[in-house]
Amino acid sequence: MRYTYYPGCTLYTTARSLNDCALKVAERIGFELAEMPAWTCCGAIYNTNSDDLAASVGPVRNLARASQLGDKLVTLCAACYNVLKRTNTALNDPEKQDVAKRLLDYVEEPFERPIEVIHYLEVLRDDIGWDQIRGKVTRPLSGLKVASYYGCLMVRPPKVLQFDDPTNPMCLDDLMAAIGAEPVQFDFKTKCCGGYLVVSQHDVAVKCSRRIIDNAADYNADVLVTTCPLCHYNLDALQRDMKAEDPDFQPIPVLYFTQLLGLATGLRKRELALDYNKIDPRPVLKKVGNVS
Amino acid sequence: MEYPDKTLIRQIETLSGQGISDCYQCGRCTSGCPVVDEMDLNPRQTILLLQLGKAEEVLGSNGIWLCASCMVCGTRCPCEVDYARIAEACRAIVLRAKNSKVDPDSIKDENIEEIPQQAFVASFRKFAG
Numbered sequence: 001m002r003y004t005y006y007p008g009c010t011l012y013t014t015a016r017s018l019n020d021c022a023l024k025v026a027e028r029i030g031f032e033l034a035e036m037p038a039w040t041c042c043g044a045i046y047n048t049n050s051d052d053l054a055a056s057v058g059p060v061r062n063l064a065r066a067s068q069l070g071d072k073l074v075t076l077c078a079a080c081y082n083v084l085k086r087t088n089t090a091l092n093d094p095e096k097q098d099v100a101k102r103l104l105d106y107v108e109e110p111f112e113r114p115i116e117v118i119h120y121l122e123v124l125r126d127d128i129g130w131d132q133i134r135g136k137v138t139r140p141l142s143g144l145k146v147a148s149y150y151g152c153l154m155v156r157p158p159k160v161l162q163f164d165d166p167t168n169p170m171c172l173d174d175l176m177a178a179i180g181a182e183p184v185q186f187d188f189k190t191k192c193c194g195g196y197l198v199v200s201q202h203d204v205a206v207k208c209s210r211r212i213i214d215n216a217a218d219y220n221a222d223v224l225v226t227t228c229p230l231c232h233y234n235l236d237a238l239q240r241d242m243k244a245e246d247p248d249f250q251p252i253p254v255l256y257f258t259q260l261l262g263l264a265t266g267l268r269k270r271e272l273a274l275d276y277n278k279i280d281p282r283p284v285l286k287k288v289g290n291v292s
Numbered sequence: 293m294e295y296p297d298k299t300l301i302r303q304i305e306t307l308s309g310q311g312i313s314d315c316y317q318c319g320r321c322t323s324g325c326p327v328v329d330e331m332d333l334n335p336r337q338t339i340l341l342l343q344l345g346k347a348e349e350v351l352g353s354n355g356i357w358l359c360a361s362c363m364v365c366g367t368r369c370p371c372e373v374d375y376a377r378i379a380e381a382c383r384a385i386v387l388r389a390k391n392s393k394v395d396p397d398s399i400k401d402e403n404i405e406e407i408p409q410q411a412f413v414a415s416f417r418k419f420a421g
Contacts, residue, residue: 008410009409009410009413010408010409010410013408013409014406014407014408014409015408041413043413043417044409044410044411044413044414044417045361045413045414045417045418047380047417048308048309048374048376048377048380048381049307049308049380049381049384050306050307050308050309051306051307052384055417077410079410079414152360152361152362152363152364156362156363156364156366156367157363157366157367158367166367190364191326192326192327192360192362192364194326194327194360195360195361195362195411195414196360196410196411196412196414196415196418197327197358197360197415198407198411199394199399199403199407199411199412199415200357200393200394200415200419201330201357201358204327204330204358207329207330208326208327208360211326229408229410230408230410230411230414233406233407233408233411237406
């Protein structure tokens with residue numbers, strides 16, 4: 001299977017490890033992600049002001065270009081997924097056709113065919129299936145307790161995204177079970193990490209992220225996994241501030257789900273890009289016998 | 293009912309696509325808000341003040357600048373009122389009068405190196421005029 005793939009800006013820089021592992025794992029599992037040419041930034045956040053059409057030009061242009069290549073567009077960053085899927089839904093909303101027409105006229109790139117925006121996790125769950133993934137596991141992550149953190153952008157607004165149960169999503173948990181890890185159920189799997197507030201109100205983001213880490217720790221998680229580069233940054237890098245504020249704070253490694261998927265399916269240690277994680281996950285992975 | 297700040301309220305309703313009077317003040321938005329502890333006006337109070345026509349008070353509050361658009365409020369609302377959209381509209385009114393809340397020049401070099409771009413793009417979209 002071959003899919004058109006939209007990586008987005010952050011996956012080319014700070015979240016390189018999310019992107020690189022995902023591409024290599026796809027090869028192992030048996031599908032191909034073909035990066036679409038000439039993609040641009042999705043805008044990072046979905047605009048909701050009714051008169052601000054300029055904010056939608058980027059995502060509309062990306063969707064139009066992707067539609068020339070196939071009927072599905074695969075995303076991996078939670079923010080790109082959210083923005084592109086919501087923009088795509090709005091373009092097809094019968095009540096918003098006047099706005100849709102203005103946007104499409106402006107970008108001057110035709111929609112070749114209707115297109116569906118899906119997340120990499122939906123490829124794994126809906127097209128490949130957990131059984132087939134289980135069959136590709138060469139190093140099951142037995143004994144590793146994983147708290148799957150979905151955040152906001154994968155599940156809300158639920159009516160548009162329809163990714164999973166909005167209050168208790170299970171897709172990542174099921175994937176973790178398929179690769180032999182032990183999914184940990186915790187309360188804050190969809191609680192906000194503070195997102196972009198980290199730029200302007202850093203302390204608020206630290207507080208929001210601390211709550212999630214503490215909650216995962218209450219349920220004895222060894223690691224957290226996420227699919228959003230910004231959640232990853234807040235939950236991982238801000239532990240430095242949590243430790244500075246509270247010497248008793250116990251750090252927990254935060255990984256991209258693709259890193260654990262790569263580990264379980266036999267990627268080489270170097271390919272997992274564990275060096276980029278601020279809280280080193282190797283000691284805990286070593287403890288459960290997964291990394292030498 | 294005659295609103296004292298009628299023009300502003302209408303503008304907020306038009307920008308956000310939300311009916312201010314649809315809210316019956318149950319407070320579910322506020323119970324789920326992750327940053328409510330930091331807000332001078334919480335989501336429920338914000339909408340109440342708008343219902344009372346006090347738009348200026350809302351535009352001057354810190355609550356609208358703390359919303360991280362996590363969308364829990366709108367997801368939980370039994371009346372389909374989306375506070376995050378109302379906050380976005382309020383911010384737009386302030387920002388369009390050239391009152392930026394973030395200054396790109398004030399961001400430290402080490403943060404520019406480290407923080408993912410998506411956070412900068414989102415932050416400037418939300419908080420810069």
